Amino acid sequence: MRNSPIGVFDSGVGGLTVVKQLTGEMPNEDIVYFGDTARVPYGTKSPSTIKKFSIENVLFLMKHNVKLIIIACNTSSAIGLPFLSKYFSVPMIGVIKPGAKAAVRSTRNGRIGVIGTTATISSKAYENEIRAFNPKIRVYSKDCPLFVPLVEEGWAGDGIVDIAARKYLFPLKEKKIDTIILGCTHYPLLKSAIQKMMGKAVRLVDSAEETAKEAKNLLEECGLKYSGGKRRARVKFCVSDSPDKFLMVAKRFLGKDVKTAEQVKDV
């Protein structure tokens, strides 16, 4: 089991930001990534549908005998993790708790903003995690449904993003937060527009780095760290839609090209 792969799933391509951090943190670990590109997005859908899709994604990864599952999707983490980790015996972590932890460590004035998909924000998952760390912290949340399509359209650097950012983030700016959680794997690609709108003093927290660290700790605690000799670990990419578009945009999230991805007919 120690030499089994880590499983990572996301609603699409955004979870590759987590894979990037994982390969940096643990270069010897094999990874199986599943992106549910046929049914993306999750963040506009209902909790029951997000749960159903999340269960199917876990079952798919378990076919690959994974030793740990990382839910790289904020929406799935927010809605799915609480019951998935009860249902399944494989260790599982999401991106919410690591992101919340990083934000709690970052804030000086005790005022944190959270942005994400409608499903993530409605779930109050970040709020609950932050308050579990420190109940005195005030949390202000806002869903930003157009951010994902804007990134997917390749308009991340365009002036239209500034307009959307102003519409969504103005209420948070007024709350004088000093830290904002980018609660969706697509949002780090909009960092400059978000920073411009919020002002230089506000710190942007991206869960991916913290999640990779938590994954490393968990593997060590459970005695599941790769124990073989030095090797070039493999990352296997699987998707539910045709791989073409995934391969085309993967670099933006992973930082390097993905050469092949396997289309999974039935998740």
Added chain:
Amino acid sequence: MRNSPIGVFDSGVGGLTVVKQLTGEMPNEDIVYFGDTARVPYGTKSPSTIKKFSIENVLFLMKHNVKLIIIACNTSSAIGLPFLSKYFSVPMIGVIKPGAKAAVRSTRNGRIGVIGTTATISSKAYENEIRAFNPKIRVYSKDCPLFVPLVEEGWAGDGIVDIAARKYLFPLKEKKIDTIILGCTHYPLLKSAIQKMMGKAVRLVDSAEETAKEAKNLLEECGLKYSGGKRRARVKFCVSDSPDKFLMVAKRFLGKDVKTAEQVKDV
């Protein structure tokens, strides 16, 4: 069979514009509508996935013993109709041919623009249909991926739509088209921004009305028109995600409230 319902499917809620026209044109006909809200959108996905989803939607409607299937989704019509109508024995129509026909009738200068999802535009379905009617007509196409999320966000009347419209439609404006096909069921909600960008002289063609007329003709030709006495026909709404959001936004497309919709667990 004459008194069986008409089946209509769409990737989500947009197909209700076709239902609206159908109930106006044929108030005695029962309708079963299926919106695949759990897997929406289709227009950003690959042809193989769109085909798979379309087959599943047809199979679902056939359980309701429908006498005719109308594919209200432009993407499914463009990608799916050619082979669906070969596979299945039930009569079937899409929105592409009716939309193309209306545009050919409308143009005076023989220059037609087509806008739609990436999948619809890539398929060249409108181009092929228009050329089948009149090979001399010049067709200019542009995909507008952000239009659907903008409508779904409820920003149809916002200035941000004008910016997106300018980015997408400027190349078509330069081609001096006099007619533009709104090749996606969401786009009629952006009529004013599109008209403003294209200029008053350009005619906007929406397939829904023409599709309802074609459906009526087809039922008459096939001897499948409702033949019972006067009645209040029923429209049954089915969706794959939770009905909440569907019920909330349905009015924008149908022109009146939808009171209940049934969630279908397995399409």
